[in-house]
Amino acid sequence: MKNLENIQGSRFYGRRQSKPLKKSSATRLKKYFPIxxxxxxxxxxxxxxxxxxxxPDEIWLEIGFGKGEHLKEQAKSNPHIGILGCEPFINGVSGLVDHIHKENLSNVRFFMDDARLLMDALPDASISRVFILFPDPWPKKRHHKRRVVCAGNLKVISRILKDGAELRIATDHQDYRRWILARLLENSDFTWQADGPENWHKRSADWPATRYEQKAxxxxxxxxxxxxxxxxxxxxx
Ligand SMILES: C[S@@+](CC[C@H](N)C(=O)[O-])C[C@H]1O[C@@H](n2cnc3c(N)ncnc32)[C@H](O)[C@@H]1O
Structure with missing residues (x-):
């Protein structure tokens, strides 16, 4: 069993912590973590x-929610949905916990580790929407195997998604965009909902912004x- 003091890694390559948490955020994380x-x-x-x-009417899953801006907005706009978020970066989870606290959100749950561990524990066809927003591009060729969007993870995502469910992916990295499209277009478990750049260069109204989108x-x-x-x-x- 995992707890705050015993975080174990698997296939996660990013950092788990940057600067130390502010005392108030650390206290809040400790309070909310067990709940x-x-x-x-x-x-x-x-x-x-x-x-x-x-x-909840449906369960949605966000992989790599960063500091949780998108997850928080979705949770606020969709109170009947239950949203699971995965993020191994403790400063990010602390950001989400601050949103939960400020907005009094009760339809959010987080998993502070590699999304793959959580996905492997989810039943077939249990999830109605998966979000992967601005995943780390790992631009060096020798690091491409670290990319979250890869055949193995798509197989798991395909297994846990319900028929007709959505997988939403955003990126600002040209090479990763081509990589993502190549892997999804060859995968018969998914169809792409776009017929040209005019569709996919615009974010729909029900797709809140993220910190990394702002940086881009x-x-x-x-x-x-x-x-x-x-x-x-x-x-x-
Ligand atoms: C570039 S950041 C984007 C954060 C956020 N989605 C945004 O758009 O602002 C990518 C995030 O994915 C997380 N991440 C990377 N690999 C992951 C994995 N295997 N499971 C869950 N999160 C992961 C990283 O910790 C990082 O916070």
């Missing part, structure tokens, strides 16, 4: 519906917002 963090079962699947007290804008980089739909299992079978 809002997801504890994986020793074996078997996670009883994900029991995580929430409001019997300030640096003059265009972002791509791509939505893929999980194809129906019946059609494929």
């Amino acid at each position: 809002y963090s997801v504890v994986l079962p020793e074996d078997g699947l996670l009883d994900y519906q029991k995580l929430f007290s409001h019997n 804008l300030e640096a003059g980089r265009k972002s791509a917002y791509m939505t893929f739909i999980r194809t129906s299992r019946k059609q494929v079978a």
